[in-house]
Ligand SMILES: O=c1ccn([C@@H]2O[C@H](COP(=O)(O)OP(=O)(O)O[C@H]3O[C@H](CO)[C@@H](O)[C@H](O)[C@H]3O)[C@@H](O)[C@H]2O)c(=O)[nH]1
């Protein structure tokens with residue numbers, strides 16, 4: 001069948017601004033070469049700061065390499081647009097089944113009422129319900145989460161028809177009802193209030209039950225599934241549980257309007273203390289198997305439990321890529337960005353990921369392989385299960401279990417349980433060649449990489465109306481923790497046999513190999529940054545000059561690179577939707593993450609490689625206490641506890657202000673017998689660090705609230721600053 005170019009199901013547009021890009025890239029590159037040349041040819045004599053100078057050279061060299069790597073995604077980012085009407089025209093009758101996996105791990109940091117809003121939102125897609133199957137994996141193995149899902153299965157009968165009748169958006173009830181304008185443009189405000197009440201009563205019931213930790217006996221009688229929980233069951237020790245709450249293939253599975261409901265399944269894979277469960281990757285692999293005997297759809301969407309669907313058409317958007325006659329054949333997965341619904345205006349913790357979402361992911365897409373980032377991603381089942389790319393491969397879009405034969409639901413559940421045991425995967429390729437890979441804190445990225453290396457492409461879709469919205473960390477500690485996991489995971493990949501330059505060699509483009517390293521080298525970035533924020537400042541107070549004097553022509557490349565790099569990063573941030581202050585906050589977080597998260601990531605990766613520690617996956621909390629939430633709204637940095645990470649932050653902040661004040665007074669007093677302008681670059685650098693750190697000083701000295709830096713941290717950091725002064729600069 002010939003389909004003319006205009007009839008493609010999606011379009012790809014190159015992003016503008018290339019001239020600006022190439023100008024800054026070329027000039028910065030030249031600047032960097034000059035900086036390194038100057039550093040290498042002007043090494044001072046031994047005893048006159050030679051070691052410190054060589055350290056600067058090393059740090060700048062690492063920055064330079066990293067800068068080159070980050071350019072890989074900036075050459076020619078692309079944007080994708082889909083034509084859903086064409087999809088519908090051509091394929092409406094043959095749309096494939098879609099299995100949707102939602103993962104949750106702990107009813108306390110991920111409350112069931114939040115989880116079921118996500119579940120309801122994905123059940124309500126603008127897509128034939130009989131083709132949707134939703135699976136909730138509960139790694140907490142909690143009766144509370146099961147109870148929540150059971151409530152949702154009943155509420156769905158009202159919620160889905162309501163969504164479809166009024167074509168509302170978003171389809172997460174929590175999100176929909178919190179957007180107050182709700183019923184103004186509703187033809188039937190009574191119905192709106194009715195559903196809202198039902199929803200609120202249900203949430204109330206779920207929340208109180210979760211709080212009490214116990215399910216009332218009369219409720220336990222209402223579904224056989226509750227019998228799975230005996231008093232001995234704990235989250236770490238229980239049998240496999242699979243409960244089909246709604247069987248979309250049964251006659252009774254209809255909503256209040258008489259339309260078919262999507263299938264809804266609860267799964268808690270078996271957990272035993274003696275078996276490692278491989279965190280989310282293990283959950284996903286169990287889901288792949290369990291779903292294969294219940295619905296076995298050719299397309300799998302996977303979301304985190306907080307990432308509700310904010311766009312009813314995401315499935316159709318994704319299918320526009322898979323079904324495209326010209327290129328769909330190559331595409332293994334379609335990734336949407338991670339967006340959040342709890343962002344404050346100025347992005348205090350840098351969690352909005354705007355530049356990553358708008359620039360970097362689009363650039364990776366142009367290189368043939370946007371990363372798989374764990375949530376908001378549509379995969380072809382076959383490819384997730386290890387299928388190699390081949391030109392002759394034809395997807396069976398009709399795949400899936402259409403009719404159920406003799407087997408009744410209990411038999412299917414029993415069979416499914418046998419696929420979710422601890423021992424099922426023993427001596428199989430699961431977790432390696434099949435399914436999601438084990439052993440890496442970013443199971444998603446490494447799995448996506450393997451798919452790319454098997455020859456498949458991936459596309460990145462960033463629609464106007466965000467496809468998914470989740471909960472970003474709202475405290476500094478959570479942010480540091482999340483970035484520690486991410487940097488550690490990506491660095492683990494970089495140091496393993498999966499390092500893109502080795503593993504990807506000859507399989508993926510050099511551009512994409514470099515692209516992966518942007519994240520792979522996050523952890524490694526911690527060292528030059530720690531060096532740069534401490535040593536030049538210490539030099540200032542000890543009379544060691546580490547830069548060309550400001551009047552020398554050699555100062556020009558230093559200043560140029562510094563200014564241009566920041567101007568361009570500001571330009572990128574503004575284009576991606578950050579505010580000026582948001583960019584500025586981002587710069588602070590850039591530094592904080594590098595000297596804490598990434599440093600920890602680096603250390604833990606090395607400990608793991610040397611067998612000193614095991615991999616962990618600390619779930620980020622999706623709830624915070626009232627005061628914390630308030631400070632988050634006001635964009636006040638949250639410290640509060642005495643974590644060692646805060647000691648590092650406070651030490652760097654204090655060190656710089658002491659060096660700035662001390663250094664300036666010594667220079668003015670003329671102690672060093674050198675013209676003041678030889679120190680000027682260091683004064684500027686140190687001054688910039690101090691300005692960036694203003695909120696840290698406030699948290700240390702001025703604030704009185706519970707989120708301030710505790711005095712124990714301040715005291716410890718004073719101690720470390722004094723120690724730092726004892727280190728000679730040679
Ligand atoms: O043992 C576990 C641990 C986590 N999860 C689930 O994994 C998801 C992600 O966990 P979260 O704590 O929210 O981590 P984030 O840092 O927000 O997650 C990002 O980074 C992870 C990799 O580090 C990816 O798995 C996620 O998809 C991606 O959104 C959540 O739904 C959890 O319930 C499990 O199912 N089992």
Ligand SMILES: [Mn+2]
Pocket residue numbers: 304306470471620
């Ligand atoms: Mn999350």
